[in-house]
Amino acid sequence: MSKKVLIVGGGFAGVWGALAAARLLDQQGKTPADVEVTLVSPDPALHIRPRLYEPAPETMSAPLLPLLDTIGVRFVAGSVAQIRTGAQEVDLIATDGGKLRLPYDRLLLTTGSKLFRPPVPGLEEHAFSVDQLADAIALDRHLAGLAALPDTPARNTVVVVGGGFTGLEVATELPLRLRKVLGAGAKISVILVDTGEVGAGLGVNPRPAILEALESLGVQCLGGSGVASIDAGGVVTASGQRIDAATVIWTAGMRASSLAAQVSSSLDPLGRVEVTPDLRVVGADHVFAAGDVARALTDDQGHYALMSCQHAIFMGRFGGHNAVADLLGLPTLAYRQLFYATCLDLGEWGAVYTEGWDRQVKLTAAAGKDRKREINTVWIYPPAPDRAAALAAGDPMFTFG
Numbered sequence: 001m002s003k004k005v006l007i008v009g010g011g012f013a014g015v016w017g018a019l020a021a022a023r024l025l026d027q028q029g030k031t032p033a034d035v036e037v038t039l040v041s042p043d044p045a046l047h048i049r050p051r052l053y054e055p056a057p058e059t060m061s062a063p064l065l066p067l068l069d070t071i072g073v074r075f076v077a078g079s080v081a082q083i084r085t086g087a088q089e090v091d092l093i094a095t096d097g098g099k100l101r102l103p104y105d106r107l108l109l110t111t112g113s114k115l116f117r118p119p120v121p122g123l124e125e126h127a128f129s130v131d132q133l134a135d136a137i138a139l140d141r142h143l144a145g146l147a148a149l150p151d152t153p154a155r156n157t158v159v160v161v162g163g164g165f166t167g168l169e170v171a172t173e174l175p176l177r178l179r180k181v182l183g184a185g186a187k188i189s190v191i192l193v194d195t196g197e198v199g200a201g202l203g204v205n206p207r208p209a210i211l212e213a214l215e216s217l218g219v220q221c222l223g224g225s226g227v228a229s230i231d232a233g234g235v236v237t238a239s240g241q242r243i244d245a246a247t248v249i250w251t252a253g254m255r256a257s258s259l260a261a262q263v264s265s266s267l268d269p270l271g272r273v274e275v276t277p278d279l280r281v282v283g284a285d286h287v288f289a290a291g292d293v294a295r296a297l298t299d300d301q302g303h304y305a306l307m308s309c310q311h312a313i314f315m316g317r318f319g320g321h322n323a324v325a326d327l328l329g330l331p332t333l334a335y336r337q338l339f340y341a342t343c344l345d346l347g348e349w350g351a352v353y354t355e356g357w358d359r360q361v362k363l364t365a366a367a368g369k370d371r372k373r374e375i376n377t378v379w380i381y382p383p384a385p386d387r388a389a390a391l392a393a394g395d396p397m398f399t400f401g
């Protein structure tokens with residue numbers, strides 16, 4: 001009987017986890033007859049969540065089966081409903097509706113995160129989002145359908161709730177998207193609403209670039225005001241202001257996958273599990289976690305990984321490597337990710353690229369946009385299904401260049 005490594009979740013952490021697991025098995029001369037690696041996810045494709053604010057979201061995924069085949073990782077299409085850490089098995093609902101139980105010797109949990117929707121009246125029924133592929137496709141179709149509606153201020157107005165990273169990327173992309181749908185002459189209005197100051201969470205350094213971009217694109221900022229309710233015709237803010245809008249997009253807040261709570265009772269406010277330096281879930285034998293479900297220290301300065309794909313990819317590599325290393329009795333590696341950068345897309349203005357936890361601005365406008373394009377079309381995509389290249393991409397010490 002082969003030993004079993006089970007990876008739950010086919011996002012950034014899961015895919016790079018699979019590459020790293022396969023790489024270490026290859027290095028150790030092990031075959032699937034010795035150790036079988038299985039990846040479970042609803043869809044055999046990596047959904048490129050960081051691009052879901054862009055037009056044509058239906059194109060934002062990368063097929064996984066050729067890649068997994070090349071590295072000898074089995075794919076099971078389904079959604080895990082229950083993890084039993086005592087029995088070392090998971091129950092899943094297969095995509096074809098069947099029920100399946102899979103045993104494991106080591107589990108890597110990489111089920112990511114979802115948009116947090118607080119109990120604001122009307123949010124569930126009337127707000128769009130760009131959180132998951134289906135959400136972004138629904139928004140895109142809605143925007144395309146606006147052209148068929150009578151030309152009113154409400155039709156031409158979009159309220160984006162949440163002035164953080166995602167809200168800023170959505171809001172600054174919208175003027176161009178709306179003009180394409182409604183025509184160059186339409187009097188469009190994009191309003192970014194935040195309980196605090198728009199963009200404040202990104203720190204003081206990129207702020208001037210963000211404000212310049214918002215102003216040049218005509219995006220209105222309504223800081224210091226939450227949204228109290230949403231209906232089919234718009235929103236009412238906490239201060240009682242009514243904004244008529246045919247489109248409301250919620251971007252505020254993320255929460256880790258609910259499976260995190262099945263493997264640990266030690267969760268942070270975002271619902272992430274505590275992990276040891278080698279990404280082992282505290283209190284759960286034989287379970288590792290990576291990506292948005294894990295609260296992991298990146299360095300000795302007290303910086304924790306953010307819910308970001310750059311952290312998910314790196315953590316995934318360490319998690320996949322360590323799950324296999326632990327199974328084979330090899331030393332595990334402490335997760336470290338000393339380089340941290342952000343690249344915030346700001347629509348037609350360009351983008352702002354920063355480095356370091358204090359977000360020192362390195363590139364702005366068109367130069368920033370070139371970097372963002374490279375990140376969004378190359379860096380965050382899985383490698384081609386070439387075995388040597390794919391295994392190399394799973395190296396926990398991998399760096400570009």
Ligand SMILES: Cc1cc2nc3c(=O)[nH]c(=O)nc-3n(C[C@H](O)[C@H](O)[C@H](O)COP(=O)(O)OP(=O)(O)OC[C@H]3O[C@@H](n4cnc5c(N)ncnc54)[C@H](O)[C@@H]3O)c2cc1C
Binds near residue numbers: 051290
């Ligand atoms: C609009 C937007 C813009 C963003 N921009 C950036 C950016 O510029 N830079 C950046 O670094 N990050 C960005 N992010 C964040 C980034 O997308 C996430 O941090 C990243 O996707 C996390 O990777 P992950 O592998 O942990 O989880 P995910 O990518 O969420 O993958 C989770 C996987 O688990 C699967 N899954 C979930 N539940 C189950 C289950 N029960 N059983 C089996 N499988 C399951 C899902 O289908 C999915 O395949 C952005 C996110 C959004 C939404």
